[in-house]
Amino acid sequence: MAERIRHNIEQHSFDLGNGKFIHNTCSLGIAPIPFSKNKNxxxxxxxxxxIADIALYAAKTHGRNAWVELCFNPLNDNDISYNELIDKIQEHIDKQNLLLTTSITDRQVTISLN
Structure with missing residues (x-):
C-alpha cells in the first residue's frame, strides 16, 4: 500500500491553477497499531x-521519495518496552527483534536518533 501511495504521488501532476502544474514526491514512515500482538x-x-515518525525520518535521510516500515518480528515478538526499543533501536533491528522494510534498494538503511 505504501509503495502504491508513493508511486501515485510521484506520477501525479498537481494543478496549481493558471495553467501551472507541479510534480512532487513523498516519504512515508510506517508502524502498526497496535505495535505488538504480544499482550504483555x-x-x-x-x-x-x-516509531512511525522515526521511520519517516529514516526515509528522508536515505534519499526521500521512499517508505520505511518498522514493526516487531512476529517470530520474535518479545516483551521489549518502548524505552528499551527507542534506546537501542538499531541494535534491535540488527538482532531482528524489529523488522525494517523499505522501498530503498540501493543502500542499507540505518536508524539514527541523533
Whole structure:
C-alpha cells in the first residue's frame, strides 16, 4: 500500500491553477497499531506513532521519495518496552527483534536518533 501511495504521488501532476502544474514526491514512515500482538507489551498508539515518525525520518535521510516500515518480528515478538526499543533501536533491528522494510534498494538503511 505504501509503495502504491508513493508511486501515485510521484506520477501525479498537481494543478496549481493558471495553467501551472507541479510534480512532487513523498516519504512515508510506517508502524502498526497496535505495535505488538504480544499482550504483555504496552506500547501505546502515541508511541507507535512516534516509531512511525522515526521511520519517516529514516526515509528522508536515505534519499526521500521512499517508505520505511518498522514493526516487531512476529517470530520474535518479545516483551521489549518502548524505552528499551527507542534506546537501542538499531541494535534491535540488527538482532531482528524489529523488522525494517523499505522501498530503498540501493543502500542499507540505518536508524539514527541523533
Amino acid at each position: 507489551n504496552n506500547i501505546t498508539w502515541q508511541q507507535s506513532l512516534n
